[in-house]
Amino acid sequence: MIQNYLKIAWRNLLKERQFTLFNLAGLSTGLVCTLLIYLWVNDELQVDKVHEKDSQLYQVMANHSNDNGIKTIDNTPGVLADALASEMPEVEHAVSVVPASWFSNKGVISFGATHLKAAGQFVGKDYFEVFTCPLIQGERKNLFADRQTIGISEELAIKLFHTTHDIIGKTIKWDEGEMSGSYNVGAVFQNNPVNATNQFDVLFNFEQFVEKRPGMKVWGNSDPSTFLILKKGTEIDKFNTKIKNYLKSKDKTLATQLFTIKYSDKYLHGQFENGVEAGGRITYVRLFSAIGIFILLIACINFMNLSTAKASGRIKEVGIKKVVGALRSTLVFQYLGESLLMAFLSLAVAVLMLFLLLPQFNAVTGKQIALHFDGTLITVILGITILTGLVAGSYPALYLSGFTPATVLKGKLKTSAGEIWVRQGLVVFQFVVSVIFIVSVLVVYKQIDYIQTKNLGYNRDNIIHFEIPLEMDSVKLKNAETFLSEISAIPGVKNASSYYHNLTGSHGAISGFEWPGKTAGTNIEFSNLEVGYNFIETLGMKLKEGRSFSQNPGAYKEIVFNEAAIKSMGLRDPIGKTVKFWGQERQIVGVVANFNFESLYETVKPCFFQAYPVMPNVMVKITAGTEKQTVAQIQKLFQQYNPGLVFDYQFLDENYKALYASELRIGVLSQYFAGLAILISCLGLFGLAAFTAQRRQKEIGIRKVSGATVMNVTLMLSMDFLKLVLIALLIAFPIIGWAMNRWLHAFAYRVDIGIEVFVFATISVALLTLLTVGYQAVKAALMDPIKSLKSE
Numbered sequence: 001m002i003q004n005y006l007k008i009a010w011r012n013l014l015k016e017r018q019f020t021l022f023n024l025a026g027l028s029t030g031l032v033c034t035l036l037i038y039l040w041v042n043d044e045l046q047v048d049k050v051h052e053k054d055s056q057l058y059q060v061m062a063n064h065s066n067d068n069g070i071k072t073i074d075n076t077p078g079v080l081a082d083a084l085a086s087e088m089p090e091v092e093h094a095v096s097v098v099p100a101s102w103f104s105n106k107g108v109i110s111f112g113a114t115h116l117k118a119a120g121q122f123v124g125k126d127y128f129e130v131f132t133c134p135l136i137q138g139e140r141k142n143l144f145a146d147r148q149t150i151g152i153s154e155e156l157a158i159k160l161f162h163t164t165h166d167i168i169g170k171t172i173k174w175d176e177g178e179m180s181g182s183y184n185v186g187a188v189f190q191n192n193p194v195n196a197t198n199q200f201d202v203l204f205n206f207e208q209f210v211e212k213r214p215g216m217k218v219w220g221n222s223d224p225s226t227f228l229i230l231k232k233g234t235e236i237d238k239f240n241t242k243i244k245n246y247l248k249s250k251d252k253t254l255a256t257q258l259f260t261i262k263y264s265d266k267y268l269h270g271q272f273e274n275g276v277e278a279g280g281r282i283t284y285v286r287l288f289s290a291i292g293i294f295i296l297l298i299a300c301i302n303f304m305n306l307s308t309a310k311a312s313g314r315i316k317e318v319g320i321k322k323v324v325g326a327l328r329s330t331l332v333f334q335y336l337g338e339s340l341l342m343a344f345l346s347l348a349v350a351v352l353m354l355f356l357l358l359p360q361f362n363a364v365t366g367k368q369i370a371l372h373f374d375g376t377l378i379t380v381i382l383g384i385t386i387l388t389g390l391v392a393g394s395y396p397a398l399y400l401s402g403f404t405p406a407t408v409l410k411g412k413l414k415t416s417a418g419e420i421w422v423r424q425g426l427v428v429f430q431f432v433v434s435v436i437f438i439v440s441v442l443v444v445y446k447q448i449d450y451i452q453t454k455n456l457g458y459n460r461d462n463i464i465h466f467e468i469p470l471e472m473d474s475v476k477l478k479n480a481e482t483f484l485s486e487i488s489a490i491p492g493v494k495n496a497s498s499y500y501h502n503l504t505g506s507h508g509a510i511s512g513f514e515w516p517g518k519t520a521g522t523n524i525e526f527s528n529l530e531v532g533y534n535f536i537e538t539l540g541m542k543l544k545e546g547r548s549f550s551q552n553p554g555a556y557k558e559i560v561f562n563e564a565a566i567k568s569m570g571l572r573d574p575i576g577k578t579v580k581f582w583g584q585e586r587q588i589v590g591v592v593a594n595f596n597f598e599s600l601y602e603t604v605k606p607c608f609f610q611a612y613p614v615m616p617n618v619m620v621k622i623t624a625g626t627e628k629q630t631v632a633q634i635q636k637l638f639q640q641y642n643p644g645l646v647f648d649y650q651f652l653d654e655n656y657k658a659l660y661a662s663e664l665r666i667g668v669l670s671q672y673f674a675g676l677a678i679l680i681s682c683l684g685l686f687g688l689a690a691f692t693a694q695r696r697q698k699e700i701g702i703r704k705v706s707g708a709t710v711m712n713v714t715l716m717l718s719m720d721f722l723k724l725v726l727i728a729l730l731i732a733f734p735i736i737g738w739a740m741n742r743w744l745h746a747f748a749y750r751v752d753i754g755i756e757v758f759v760f761a762t763i764s765v766a767l768l769t770l771l772t773v774g775y776q777a778v779k780a781a782l783m784d785p786i787k788s789l790k791s792e
Contacts, residue, residue: 020342023303026680027346027388030299032353033676034384036361037292039369043195044285048264050193051132053229056092058236058260060084060226060243063275064525065255071605072272076226076258077247078206078216081124084228084246090239093229095124095131098209100200102223107176108469108645109152109202111160115644118156120176120202122209122224130227133203138168138187144205149186150174151203157188164188175469177500177616178212179204194368197267215582219251220512222525227263236260253512255523271746283743284666291673294433296388298680301426303339303392339393340386347385364668424724430681431728431769432735435761437674439736442757444667447744450751451663457595457604458539464631465619466649468498469642480614483641484532490637492623492630498532498615514580515569524568527607532614536560536592538621546575546590549611558611559586563594565606586610596749619652682772721773725765733758 051057060080064071078096085094100106100119109118127133128140136154143151150172157164160172170185183204192199206224210216216223230239240259247254261269261277271280355371362369371377468480488496511525533551536543544563549555559579566574574588594604622630635647703713737753744750 023342024346024349026299026302027343027392028349028353029676029680030296030302031343031346031350031385031388032357033295033673034292035350035354035381036357037288037295037673038380038384039358039371040361040365040367041285041289041292043367043369044268044281047195047267048197050196051130051263053130053132054264056229056232057130057263058228058230059263059266060228060258060260061272062222063257063259069273070275071602072275073222074225074266075222076224077219077221078210078224079219080247081126081224081226081228083250084226084243085126088239088243090230090234090242091228092231093126093129095126095129095227096206096224097124097127097227098122098206098224099198101198103176106467107174107179107202108467109156109160110173110175110644111170113644114160115646116156116159117646117648118152118201119199120174120179120204121198121200122204122206124206127203130229134190136164136188136190138185140187143186143203144207145186147205147208147211148181148183149205150183151187151189152185153191153201154188155191156201157185174202179208180469218512218582219247220254220510222256222510228260230260253523256511256525279746281662284662288669288673291437291677295673295677295680296384297391298430298433298677300388300392301430302680303342305426336390336393340389343385343389343392346388347381351381364672365665427721427724428728428731431725431765432732434674434678434681435728435732435765436736436739437670437677438761438764439732439757440740441667441670441674442760443736443740443744443751443753444663444670446751446754446757447747448663448667450749451747457593458541460539460652462622462624462627463538463619463652464622464634464649465617465652466638466647467616468618468638469616469645477614479641483637484614484618486637487618487620487634488534490630490633492626492633494621494623495534495538496618496620497534497538498612498618499535500530500612500615500617510581512581513569515571516577517570519570524565524606526565527605529607529609530615531609531611532619533611535609535611535619536590538619540621541595542593544591544593546588548590549609550589553613555611557586558589560590560592560609560611561588562592562604562607564604565608566591568606678768682768718770718773721769722766725769729762729765 059074060076062073062076064073081094081096084091098121100121103120106117106119109116125144128143135151138151143149152160152172154164157167161167161170167185167188171182172185173182174180187203189203209224213223215221230236243258243260246258247256257275267280268282268285269277269280271278358369358371361367468483484496484498487493510528511523513524513526533549533555536548546560549558549560561569561574571577571588574591577588578585579588580586592609596602596604620634631649634649638647639645703716708716740753744753
């Protein structure tokens with residue numbers, strides 16, 4: 001029997017080739033979209049779940065109160081890890097980590113004539129008790145036995161030594177500011193998993209970092225991150241309550257409150273508002289999961305509409321089968337079988353498309369997803385396909401099998417109001433989703449465009465930046481200063497300076513400031529920007545009061561604040577006044593206008609500048625139109641001072657765009673998926689238009705005999721569908737207005753949605769409807785009325 005059903009199904013598919021192709025195109029497109037989204041979502045859900053003690057691994061977060069509410073950061077005092085490990089019985093292990101992302105650029109690692117860029121991070125002695133980082137060579141217990149012993153990755157070992165064997169004890173050179181020096185290789189560890197957010201090439205002893213930066217010993221510092229392994233059975237809520245005011249017990253001036261978050265959850269749930277978790281990338285995971293479901297539903301609806309559009313050709317077949325004794329359940333089984341056959345044919349096409357599209361999909365998403373047809377993936381694919389076949393075929397099967405033999409064979413079959421409502425409801429649903437996609441894409445585009453063009457308070461155009469080796473040696477420091485001076489003399493260079501850390505990322509907070517008129521108990525946290533003498537001039541920042549730094553050794557006693565800092569301190573006439581922090585006094589010489597030194601998710605925070613003759617990151621402002629030749633001259637000079645090192649530069653505006661890589665990728669993916677959803681919707685609309693034209697053949701013939709023109713008939717049929725589009729717009733607009741306002745709320749600086757996006761969406765959907773329906777309408781209107789009136 002099943003073999004007979006398959007034969008009938010295959011013959012029907014071949015008989016109606018045009019509709020088979022439409023169904024195949026719609027279902028296969030829906031399936032490949034859903035499978036791509038599944039692979040992306042699954043990859044997102046696995047990020048950072050690579051550590052053996054994942055269920056016990058937590059990161060300590062800090063809530064900092066300020067005039068704008070509560071800011072949550074993942075930087076904590078450098079002494080926190082050891083204190084929690086010794087004082088909190090719930091803590092099994094604790095470690096301080098200065099991650100590679102803390103440094104604005106990679107360092108340079110050298111062995112002989114080989115010089116490579118590498119990402120280094122500084123970690124505490126219990127690092128391997130907290131994180132899974134398997135060693136290929138070396139012993140864990142010996143790695144941090146002294147401050148000059150380091151671990152390097154397998155990939156870096158091969159690049160440096162062309163092997164991972166017999167390299168323990170070899171000496172390499174590391175160039176990265178004050179951390180520069182000679183180190184001994186004590187271990188080789190496996191390469192970081194691709195789905196780990198923290199990527200690094202070198203492991204240094206955290207004690208080395210503390211030695212170079214004694215401020216790590218101060219409780220008011222917040223540079224490193226703190227990670228904990230909590231004992232099994234620890235109640236997180238109770239533990240968070242216990243450590244909430246822990247810092248205040250160490251320093252009464254600190255109002256910062258602590259809490260923990262599961263480390264592997266932070267990637268997806270890393271956004272906080274006023275100290276409370278408020279989403280993060282999990283929003284995009286949920287969004288694209290919904291998009292995948294909706295696209296598949298649209299494809300199923302498309303199948304339903306196209307199937308019912310051709311159902312009239314099989315009505316007599318149903319009547320005859322019922323007369324000879326076929327049960328309705330048997331017919332339902334048969335038609336669902338045909339739907340499943342179509343679903344599996346579509347799956348074959350979808351898998352082929354998946355192989356072809358995956359490389360481009362990885363390029364757009366920044367992923368390294370590979371197809372591994374293991375049991376889980378095969379189960380998911382088969383499950384999605386079977387579900388698609390059942391959902392897509394359910395209505396046509398129930399619709400066809402429900403006809404009564406007498407009515408069918410007498411030719412008295414009439415369309416019920418219920419059938420009309422179902423089909424129209426399906427079309428409305430399709431276009432509700434399509435309108436939501438269109439408006440969402442437009443709003444995302446507007447916000448990204450706003451971000452890219454907003455005045456940040458400094459000019460990032462035609463500025464390149466690159467690293468230079470910088471050791472804390474008086475002779476080498478003097479060479480670096482000379483190098484910077486010679487760059488400034490190159491034709492085409494308008495200005496040059498240097499800086500530490502980064503300009504476009506987040507910054508740790510420094511507290512403990514004293515200033516004239518400070519109210520008792522006031523504690524403000526400032527971002528610290530360590531810069532070269534001409535930094536303010538190079539970026540074209542606007543001075544509201546005072547001057548920039550004096551270009552002499554006395555500049556280290558000067559300090560420049562932004563407007564937000566002066567306002568927070570309540571200082572009037574700040575120029576010439578003295579502030580004190582960490583036992584050092586600095587004189588305020590200038591106040592710069594507020595500028596965005598973090599992402600536009602954040603409002604402008606209080607910050608200050610400290611000036612030094614030279615820092616490890618050089619920034620050069622180039623005259624527009626001379627970029628090529630000027631960069632070539634800078635490269636030549638760089639190689640004179642740093643033989644063997646690669647001149648690796650970037651434009652500052654590229655770094656700024658990288659801040660919003662996720663948003664840009666989401667925007668691009670949204671465009672692709674929106675286009676595909678609209679395409680599938682149009683196929684469904686085409687099917688329903690064909691169905692309607694077929695059902696109204698006699699009416700159209702009578703109207704034409706009565707004098708109706710082709711235009712009259714076309715408009716009559718088109719207006720029915722435009723009414724459905726209008727209903728879809730009325731449903732979709734409130735939904736999209738609410739959803740996009742929630743998305744925009746994450747940005748401190750954002751656009752208004754604007755009525756123009758709704759107008760554009762309305763016009764676009766109306767035109768698409770007219771073009772799609774118009775073909776069938778014109779085709780029906782041009783039909784010979786004699787043939788129409790003769791049709792049964």
